[in-house]
Amino acid sequence: MLLCALLILAPLLQEDVQEEELAGCRRCDYRGVTDCKDHGKELLAMEQEVLFCSEAVQCETCGGSLLVPCKRCDGGPETKQRESRLAAIRKWQQRDKPVDVHLKRSLLHLEIPQFQLIFDVPELRNGKKKIRGHEFAHLLARDLNQLFELFCQDFGCELKDFRGPERMWFWGRAEDHRSVMTRFLFSTSAGDFKMLGKNPVFSVHTHDSAFQGSVDAIHSLGLHNAAHLLLSNLDVEMWVGDRRGGWFDAGVAHAYEEALLGSSTNYCIDEATMTPNYENGRWELALAKRLKKEEQAFIPAMLPQQTGTLTEEQHAMAWSVVDWIRHQHPEILRPMLNGFQKGRSTRDLFRDTLSLEIYQVEQLWRDWVAAEYPKRAKQKKSRKRR
């Protein structure tokens, strides 16, 4: 019996041995493969950072694996990696693409852990310079990866704790944005819009009057809304912005936009009559001054507001309170979110997590702002000058 089993295994073992022996050659750095040269050096690095890119998978040389077999040898340790990568790409290409079907054409898709982007914008502008949509989508994906890492570090979470992927759609043409809005977001809003909670999705027309195809505007808008999407999808599929957590929802979105870009310029205010822009997005010194001058407590007035009913200044304050929590008590971020998901109040949550009353939180937050923000503003200024 044993002999029989060995006889059956023998050819398999032989194959294994053969594969193990593939060692590549000097010309391929003993990899068995070389990097595909059809993507350009800078873009190749960005393609390597994403799970899938629908433009890269069209490459006739590498099929999107970004690797080509070495011409000088029979293969090496990375040969298998190339094969499994190609198999994963084939599977990915067979997934449902409801938005492509709806618009009757192939769209640019980019996937990274936790985010699925559709970027249907030929180009954006950076001052007088133009940047291709595909390239910008990769730059955004790179920052979204970083944002996700930071968010998870703060909230003590990982990929499996999110209920589903965050979908973000960018449209160069108003009619496409409008069309997917009606079909998938059930809204007729012409401006940027997000559906939070279950199957979260964000959609924007990048060239509308507010954004005008500007790289900076779309970059910060994307990061700000990515944080909203993540928050609405962690542990429970639920937007807490209208469940007593408006300040928390707004504050978190501003916090990650600011953490990556150094300032926050996006506001989710319902029926804003003009574009809000509190102190040009440079909030540290403005807030430190404001809090020093004013005796009255600011936090209590924020608590009953929903995300969209906070005033421009309250958005900055909400950011700052979340900023204080992120730096002083990051361990309460997730319990607070989970508390809001259960409909609990900020008062109860601060009592539960830090054994503090609101007036005590206000004092600690103010003391921290007075000590930290002037320092931080100075650092930012000198970093900018360099």
Ligand SMILES: [Zn+2]
């Ligand atoms: Zn070789």
Ligand SMILES: [Zn+2]
């Ligand atoms: Zn790509």
Ligand SMILES: [Zn+2]
């Ligand atoms: Zn290629």
Ligand SMILES: [Zn+2]
């Ligand atoms: Zn927001």
